[in-house]
Amino acid sequence: MRVTADAERLVVVPREPPAFSAAPRVTFRERKKALFLAAGVALLVGVGLVAMLAGAYSISIADVGAVLAARLPGVDGSLTDPVHRTVVWEIRLPRILMGALVGMGLATAGAVYQGVFRNPLVEPFILGVSAGASFGASLAILLPALIPNLEVGAFAFALLAVAMVYFSSRTGGRNPIVGLILAGVIVNSLFQALVSILKYSSDDAALRAIVFWIMGGLYYSSWRDVAVLLPVMTLGIALMWGLSWRLNVLSMGDEEARTLGVNPERLKLVFILCATLMTAVAVSAVGIIAWVGLMMPHAARMLLGPDHRYVIPAAALMGATYLLVCDTLARTLTGTEIPISIVTSIVGAPYLFFLLRTRTRFAFSG
């Protein structure tokens, strides 16, 4: 034994190894959390059904069932009412799917950004996606000859903004979190100024179009949009969920993540890239929808705890449900449609005040 005589006197060293088997069992409440997620799926389907029935044109569950059944292979669809077909298949179903997909994507991206930036007050637009997309969309509205496709323009400028943030904050092969956030503030304000220039120099019709686009809405949802969003969101959420334990480790800080066996730089790049793609696709399809990406990860964390293995799927389900509820309210509350950001903000603001008043301790740390 390499113990000095003096140390021997003070230290009573047990010779047997520590008795691991005698240690009290540690239980992780996984079953309860899994049940919660299953309930979330059921709730989402239920809300989807309500959204299908709600609207200016009243339609019965049986008619909805008939239209959907007619889509199955081997079923003759010619017997269904063409109006029902249009309302259910061409208008409401793609819109419901879009609402769910956008809500899912924004909430997951928000949860991921919050984990990566170690700050529960971060939202998916922190790195400039929304400002970049607004500029791209405004440019497409003003100069259709330059950018013929609004969605593509918004998407391209959203990615450009985030790329500017990522590369301008890079020093010595690393992206410190403070640098990313500061660069995000700079790029956001730069693109907002550019949007203001475009607004200032546009005529009334174009100005109206820009303002409406920025407020966001699911009015023009079509199967073509669903075809773009469905693969991006499902693959993105699956990848993020697969890496969710590593997100826990990453949220302890770069240095600790490294000593726990996770390469923080590579992981941050994957998370930021994936969350940015999901946000950019959502924003370029439906405009800027506020609050979902900030609130839903929070709500998920309050219900299931901070473990991202559960926060990510729960945020996705709750984001989809929340946006579906808000969109249904937006199109049924009044005779005309209310832009959805107005609804999500009016519902979200009191919640955020509540959070500020009760959870200040960890809402501002990190």
Place this chain on the structure above:
Amino acid sequence: MLEISGLHFGYGDRKVLRGIEAKLLPGTLCGLFGPNGSGKTTLFKCCLKLLATPAGTVSIDGHDVAGLSAGEMARQVAYVPQEHDSPFPYLVKEIVLMGRTPHMGRGLFDIPEADREAVAGALDAVGISDLADARYDQLSGGQRQLVLVSRAIAQQTPLMILDEPTSALDFDNQVRIWRILRRLALEGTTVLACSHDPNHVAWFCDRVLVLDRGRIVVDGSPEEAITESTIRSLYDEACQVSRINGLPVVIPGFAGRGGERGPVAREG
């Protein structure tokens, strides 16, 4: 186990480490002792590859750390950082489970039994099983240090590096942590821990490295390292080494000079 040679490091023009040489054998409990700003944490961060090393090599178990991935590093060396805050309200058992990350597969939706047992064992080894379900962000600084030590134990690595593991602990817990480190060393883990307290390294370590202004000035057994001359070279006349029951004890000096450096004078 750990071999450091010719290690230099500086933040810009400010040189922090100036040619560190050290070699630790397996199963050693080595104390790194030095005053504030002597470069203890920087040395650890160079060993853990948290800082780029412009000059010199660090190798663990014969492998140069420059060629090891984060995952390979984490299976070789566990790190207990100085006390820190978590932005999210993780539970203690979740924090300790993070120590299992380098041994886990990529997915992890079902925690393997071996990892659960390692977590339970690590909590038990530090004596904080009753804190398993507590929120980490609501613990005291000392309790957090115990959790971080527990996480490092759960990582089950041949080398463990601890940065001031007892700085926020009460006296009882300080002795508890050092005893746990002794036990880990006896079981074969190489432990490198730094401390501001010369008594801790004198009482509990097999070997002591004394770091002063970026250089290792003394390297030897506690008897050889914590001596009157070492303490005097670091702290001038502020302290002196005494003996109580055969143990060396560093106490405030009685050098006088108006008593401003000595213990509180109890007059009249």
